[in-house]
Amino acid sequence: MHRGHGTHRGAARVALHAEQGTHDGPSRFHTGDRFVGRSGRHDLSHRLRDLAPPVAGHLGSERKEQIPQPAQVQLLADRTAAERLDHARGHRLQHHQIRSAGGRVRAVPGRHRGRADVHLALRRGRRVPEERRTVLAHRHHRSGRREPGGGAQVAGEPLTYICNQPINPDGAVTRGRTPHGKKQAMKITDVAITHINPKLADRNVDKKVQFRTIDTQTVFKVTADNGVVGYGESRGHVTMDIGDVERLTGSSPFDHINAGYPVGLMGALYDLMGRHLEIPAYKLMGQKVRDRVPVAAWTRVASPEELAAEVVRAVDEGYMIFKMHTGEYYDVYEQNSAVEEVAPAGFKMHYDFNHNRSLPDVARIVEHLEKSPVVGVIEDPIVWRDVDGWRRLREQTSIPLLMHVPQLGGGPEIALGCADAYMIGEHGIGMSLKRGFACAEANVSTVIQMTGGTLNKAMALHLGAVIPNVMYTVNLDDQYGEDVTGGRIEVADGCSPVPEGPGLGVEVDEDELVRIAGNPVTELPQYIGKTRLPSGNIYYTIGYPSVHRLTGFTEGNIRGIRLDLWEEDGSSSWQETYDWIERRGPFMRKESE
Incomplete structure (x- = not known):
């Protein structure tokens, strides 16, 4: 038999507190799945996985501990540094149970001297950071009397459950499970998509037709609840299904490693995860083999x-x-x-x-x-x-x-x-x-x-x-x-x-x-394709030609072929040629004609 530390296989802590007065020293011992209190014992036959109402777990063989509604939920916080120092010096401390009041902490009368299984604090009016909150749900059990609903009998002592559920300022239990003393898991709060139109390199500014569509990109920005932001990018103006956005929001980015989302979104997720862990993205993919x-x-x-x-x-x-x-x-x-x-x-x-x-x-x-x-x-x-x-x-x-x-x-x-x-x-x-x-x-x-x-x-x-x-x-x-x-x-x-x-x-x-x-989308000019054949003939088409359709030869099998693009230049010759093709389709003629 050894002295307990308020944990039961990492699933939940069970603390036995005196309902009235004070006590010195440990209040119970722990051996296997049995907790022995100062006034009695009971078996804990089921791990407490979740404290969501109405059932927390099993006590004894069939008994179930009812969990209070959010209004009854209490908050716990660690001791202050000064209190820990005093405790190290052997002083007895004054502890207070504390309740949430709009996210703030107020003292509840009551003394608990000596070693406490749960360190309750702090001075009146202190705000408890949400990531440090845990749910304290309890029901007092009078000596020798079982409350309606089948509460466990622990003579003269209240049975207290402590779980690792963060709660909102209004006292409502949230779904995330955060181990005591550890950071809450990072969750995605926002996915933003921005369509941009970067300018082409100077050498290509007059080749809008040739480089059409590459001057469009989509930037993905994924934000987490801890303030970390990740960015990624895809070519083209990409959209996302609303269902994918909903699946992402509220989830951990680590749930989506190697998912089938657009490359830009995956880049943003890897950027987010790497920044959160302060490591380069490749360490989330495998062993590095080259620099x-x-x-x-x-x-x-x-x-x-x-x-x-x-x-x-x-x-x-x-x-x-x-x-x-x-x-x-x-x-x-x-x-x-x-x-x-x-x-x-x-x-x-x-x-x-x-x-x-x-x-x-x-x-x-x-x-x-x-x-x-x-x-x-x-x-x-x-x-x-x-x-x-x-x-x-x-x-x-x-x-x-x-x-x-x-x-x-x-x-x-x-x-x-x-x-x-x-x-x-x-x-x-x-x-x-x-x-x-x-x-x-x-x-x-x-x-x-x-x-x-x-x-x-x-x-x-x-x-x-x-x-x-x-x-x-x-x-x-x-x-x-x-x-x-x-x-x-x-x-x-x-x-x-x-x-x-x-x-x-x-x-x-x-x-x-x-x-x-804020850059405008590139507007392409109208243009005519002039496909020159080795014989001197020229095919005139609106847009790029289908050489295979016009000549019957597959790509790469006409020596000396080349294309010139004739963009709209305001001349009557260009307009007449364009109108002709629109009415009658592509045509061929000798260059000298």
Whole structure:
């Protein structure tokens, strides 16, 4: 038998107090599940898990202790530092039971000298912080008499339950359970979504049509009840289902680790959790395997001349990898030759072939590009569902093949050997981690693509810190002239550092967020597409052309093809051409006509 400390297996504390007068020394002893009071004993056969009315738990075999209504709920607070010091000096202390009165504490007459199981305090009028409140629910039991409702018999003493339920200032019990002496669990109180329109980099301000839709972002702000705030970002103007918002509000952010929410929202949750714990976000994902992650620059489909200029720009900024979608209105051979003329040794191109062709349509193109020293990766060379075609092409070429969206979920494609690497990132954080670790087990690699500004890139770098096999990340932060963080993450020798600060490790400038949110949505001009063929013929279309529909040839199989965009210039010639196409559809004519 040993002296009790007022706990019963961590579930609840049971204290036996003298109803009247004072006493010195401990009031009961604890052995196993039996509590022995000064005037009697009883068995506690059930742990007290919740003190919500009407039942707290079982006493004896079938007895149930009724819990008082909120008006009867009392508050407890720790002793003051001075009282603890006096106690250490051997002084007897004056303790008071205290009740809530609009969140304040007032003394209730009564003395309890000597060692107390629950230290009651404090001086009259002191406000008790909510996180330090616990519920004290009790019912006095007269000696030898059982109160209506089946209260437990403990002769001459009140039976007191103490649970770890925080209460509101009005005395109502809340649902959160907070261990005595520990902080209450962090809860989400607000989820805010802000649509912003960051300006493009100066070099692209006159290319609104070419860079359409990338100048829109959504910033997620998640606020917790402890004042901690997390930010994340997605490209485009993203909305959320009201049900998702309701599920988040009032819950712990840790309940949503690896959930399937938009990448920007997940970034905000990881930022919030990391800041709360004062650790970088990657520590919530796995073991860190690298300090820096290779990064790729990016541009939209470009003419050979524009692509060469972008490669020079990227190299000057520290990049050694560059991603671009090919297009059916440019010749990929000419584009690649232009890169070869300006790229330094070791520079690699990542060509996205748009998953729109069959193996016969693309095999010769891949064979030609295989001879180039600047070709690093080909993404989606054929349609996704042709898993056998992927496998056969991979056997034929030494160029690494990257699959963006596995149609069978990723596992079968990995098992069949369809690709050398798989895209992760934009499919969701949970899926990215799962697929990333699966790829590592199969000894294939990944490319992380999370397109947006600095917040999005930071999240990608945290993923890249823990996924074992990562070739590089693809981001769009190099395409913007402004950012809500006020800057960009450093790029040097082809890679960027994993942020080590709390959360995502980058800070949002609230003033910049408000300012950029005030930018107007970009208005696109009307434009005509002029697709030039090797023969000198030009196809005129409203908007970008469908070359396959106009000519019957699949992408990449017309040498020398190129597109010029003719934006509205106020001329009668432009208006007449536009009106003609609207009435009769696309047409072709010789350039000299």
